[in-house]
Amino acid sequence: MGQMMNQPLLISSIVEFASRHNGGSEIVSRRVEGDMHRYTFRECHQRSRRLANALQGLGVKMGDRVATLAWNGYRHLEAYYAVSGSGAVLHTINPRLHPEQVAYIINHAEDQLLFFDLTFLPAIEAVAAHCKMIKGYVLMTDRAHMPADSKIPDLMCYEDLINSHSDDYTWPQFDENSAATLCYTSGTTGNPKGALYSHRSTVLHAYASALPNALNVTSHDTVLPVVPMFHVNAWGLPYSVPLTGARMVFPGPALDGKSLYELFESEGVTMSAGVPTVWLGLINYALQNKLKFSTFRRTVIGGSACPPAMMNTLIDEFGVEVVHAWGMTEMSPLGTACVLSSKHKAMPQDEQRKILQKQGHAIFGVDMKIVDDDGKELPWDGVGYGHLLVKGPWIISSYFKGEGGDVLQDGWFPTGDVATIDSDGYMQITDRSKDVIKSGGEWIGTIDLENIAMAHPAVMQAACIGIYHPKWDERPLLIVVRRPGQEVSREELLAFYEGKIAKWWTPDDVVFADALPLGATGKVQKNKLRDHYKDHKLPTA
Amino acid sequence: MGQMMNQPLLISSIVEFASRHNGGSEIVSRRVEGDMHRYTFRECHQRSRRLANALQGLGVKMGDRVATLAWNGYRHLEAYYAVSGSGAVLHTINPRLHPEQVAYIINHAEDQLLFFDLTFLPAIEAVAAHCKMIKGYVLMTDRAHMPADSKIPDLMCYEDLINSHSDDYTWPQFDENSAATLCYTSGTTGNPKGALYSHRSTVLHAYASALPNALNVTSHDTVLPVVPMFHVNAWGLPYSVPLTGARMVFPGPALDGKSLYELFESEGVTMSAGVPTVWLGLINYALQNKLKFSTFRRTVIGGSACPPAMMNTLIDEFGVEVVHAWGMTEMSPLGTACVLSSKHKAMPQDEQRKILQKQGHAIFGVDMKIVDDDGKELPWDGVGYGHLLVKGPWIISSYFKGEGGDVLQDGWFPTGDVATIDSDGYMQITDRSKDVIKSGGEWIGTIDLENIAMAHPAVMQAACIGIYHPKWDERPLLIVVRRPGQEVSREELLAFYEGKIAKWWTPDDVVFADALPLGATGKVQKNKLRDHYKDHKLPTA
């Protein structure tokens, strides 16, 4: 055995480090109450310790689940550190889930306490009766904003709660494999399943995701996580940013283009992270109002494929570097990030862009492979695609409470994505396996088809699904949302595919829609689209 | 417990990752044999597996020590991965130690095998008779370069050894706390003591040291570690660079200014790391020959204090960013690195430089504090100094075989350094505690005095030591090595201190020397200087 200090990797060490070594770094939050709030990591640590004492006072024990239903903000951050740091398990709930799903996961997780933002008071009042195990509800606001009366009995006030406790608290030391946070998948089919992260997996993910080849968080950044803290822990930013001393800016509930733009400018945000739909709003607002960013330099985009047109606009119009990243709830979430290597530096710009559009290179800790239907590993040639499997210390080995049974295949987690990997290790997702279109025994990836459509100036959003075809089994149908005030016909769009893709991949038909159905994490819900268009008759059929 | 994959942090996972995900990244080595050698991480992994099989064939078992006495090069790198990866312990020996010390540590470590470069054949022939436990000697060269005959019986040839084994080898999985590498301190007093790193500590150090706020190793860098692989594992670069896909360039034995300059230019080196004495040689060569660097952008300097004059020259004359870093053998070695934070960005340049001259900010994982003689923690005000203590998962808890007994103070490792820490967490070393000059009960830090002298254009190197004084106990004596062809008098130098420092800190005398005695890790050996000048009579005495 080596003779090194024996120190568990614990989430409490992150806030302790930030408070001690970057104590003066600022955390800025746009509050649900409407105003701006500012304090430092030192104060964040102090209030987290008060909250830890309060949790103890409320009878929360090691391993107990404590839920939050909240936007990105400083109180949510305090809950992150206090709950996990004290040995309990933070269960972040996605408020965009159906109320029945919210009640289901609260009961499934056996949550003891629920902390929530003002926004969600009506929603919680509606589900509270179905959540029998919850022993206490805490509204994350101050006395002045507490409702005069509420259907929730004994509703607690967050500020009162922490003010009634001392900050004299020493973070307990325990096994780093202890559970720290619980996050449910959005579960398009069946009930949501929980990913139960450990302290060890969270700290390792924080180290790895902050690396220069991944999120690249530096001490002189001002980081605004648009990705919600209820969605896989905001991609780990509440853990990776405090390692570095960067400033943090939280947008609260205001995620529209205008609110984000104003916050980016007023706070001098340099770095951000979020899903493509959020950037769509921000970009449109800036374009419509002919605005540029003064400080914004770099963003991470993931959660679904970043359309090349969006990447090009961010880089070419706004001078914002884009890091395309890929991961999933089951992966904490980061698996790959796309940053160029030395060998790419000499390439012409459009070739570089093609690399940057890939989901990228594995981050050290993660291994991946693509396999055929029989589980045989496929070569990394950048062309052949297969089912993507992953492993690593921040990837789940099973779902919470064993839901879904044995999920691993020979020690690897099957992601449900279909991908290619090139000889330099750059991975590109071609589709979700369940969205792939099976045309005459061959596969057509829908991401490519959608990206081409979205490169058309009149197209705001596009989705492609497989529709029944008597001869080919399935053929692609393109569903398009036009930009406000813009026109484009079915024929023009079909002609737009010419020369960009193999002829037989071209969609068989185009329909126009006012909006696409988005799931709780901002992804297009293709199962809804398939349902909606299941009787659509293709002209080729 | 969380439900995450259970995967130990092992050194073998580093070379496996590099080979699989950055397999085409190049490793370039200037060989001891004189020529250049190039191959990829894929080939490095393959040859490391051959070597692992060879070690097994030679009877090396889990935990056995295998020693190397070698320069920075690809064969040494293969030994890094093969020895630790297979579960044995890599013991890197500093060839600049006295032969008796080399024999002492070989015996103390109970090394089973010794791998060494051609350069060291005579040295090994001289000590072999005293190393009874070594079962085999391997000369790290090919058949053509083997000596016709050698005093070492059964001397093995490295290339023959690995060529006679297959690359069919699967890295064993074992407890991440297992010993991985052993490195002895240079031990200015008493025998060298061993720091026994674990796989866990090495992998965590690799993650932490590669962070943007620390070494900041990126996929598009070409990294040349000047810091030797026999000195605390070249500051971990053989582990952190492969995480990123960067190119590596190894300088072999040629560490003079001319050889380094030529290698930096011919290989397009972008990043490097080394002790100040190395940069002195390189800078002097470039200045004398009026040369600039075409690709070199960033260097890490540590091991002893980087003189501000050197930092200014690198930044202002050569456009090379300098990251001042601090650590020690007992810390794997990295503890702090100096990178500016947001709040520093608005400062005038000379104020920024003052920050950059500090040893910097703790890297996440490391905690530090300064204490007074009674062990009481001192405030972080950037002025008051105290004994520097550290803790973290890559810091030793005891020396190999328990030498030196209980070394920790209440769980903290005493570094033997004296430092200040400012309110932003930036630490500055003022001295080694044993080098501090005690003048009339007050402390005078020698690093400041030396830095002032080295800012004088005629001074190449300077060292300051305490000399007996009948009234004050000790007073500072400055020892100066002048630049070739430059003149400066004792009086001019003393006058040079005026206004730069408190009057009573000014040295009492100056002597000139042709060179300063350097220890095995390139540091000035102040104990030798104190010995040499112990009868020097100060004019003030």
Ligand SMILES: Nc1ncnc2c1ncn2[C@@H]1O[C@H](COP(=O)(O)O)[C@@H](O)[C@H]1O
């Ligand atoms: N940047 C630095 N400035 C001043 N002293 C340093 C620096 N880096 C390392 N040292 C000294 O080198 C010691 C460690 O020596 P070693 O174990 O041989 O690497 C530390 O305890 C410091 O005294």
